[in-house]
Amino acid sequence: MRSVVAALVFVASAFAYSISSPNQSAGWTITGPNTVVWSMVSTDPQNFTIVLSNQVVSPPTQQILAALVDGSLGQMTVNPPSGGWQTGTGFRVNLVKDANDLDSILAQSDQFAITVASSSSSSGASSLASSTGLSTAVSLSSVSGGTITAPSVSTPPSATTSGTGSAAVNPSTSDTSTTPTNNAALPAMGMQAGIWSVLALLGAALA
Structure with a gap:
């Protein structure tokens, strides 16, 4: 035994x-x-x-x-x-x-x-989507005729806004091609008026 x-x-x-x-x-x-x-x-x-x-x-x-x-x-x-x-x-x-x-x-x-497996993984995925601003659903209002319309996204201000300091749209047309020309015409007109005034005074003196 x-x-x-x-x-x-x-x-x-x-x-x-x-x-x-x-x-x-x-x-x-x-x-x-x-x-x-x-x-x-x-x-x-x-x-x-x-x-x-x-x-x-x-x-x-x-x-x-x-x-x-x-x-x-x-x-x-x-x-x-x-x-x-x-x-x-x-x-x-x-x-x-x-x-x-x-x-x-x-x-x-x-x-x-x-x-049965725990549902913690699915709830964790939902929390992640919520924290990142993601959504798992698509609004019915954005679906029209079988086409899903993407949500509108605001665009930054256009670079063509007029006013002081605005960016030029066409580099070939800048302020230097117009404004300086107009400003230069003013002294020329004043010079011509001054010459005519001198000639008028000389004519009056000779007479």
């Missing part, structure tokens, strides 16, 4: 695979793939098969998630089975010898739950 117990203890200690995730506090969700994390020692078999088991439901279920897994990887992302993930509690991940020996368990996880 003692020899049988000693043999069982030796067999149990020979396989030291240990699953750290999933666990009671970190379960899985039904959205996308999930991850299995484990540790091993040199005496463990190099390969195993990952099985999702639930023995608290009726009838009990066992689903193979991955076969011939390399134990040295330490973790693996597993895809959902053909029917998708089932929500509930009482799930365990078993590392078994191979697909033909589902009862030859090398390691077993704690019981964990598979739940």
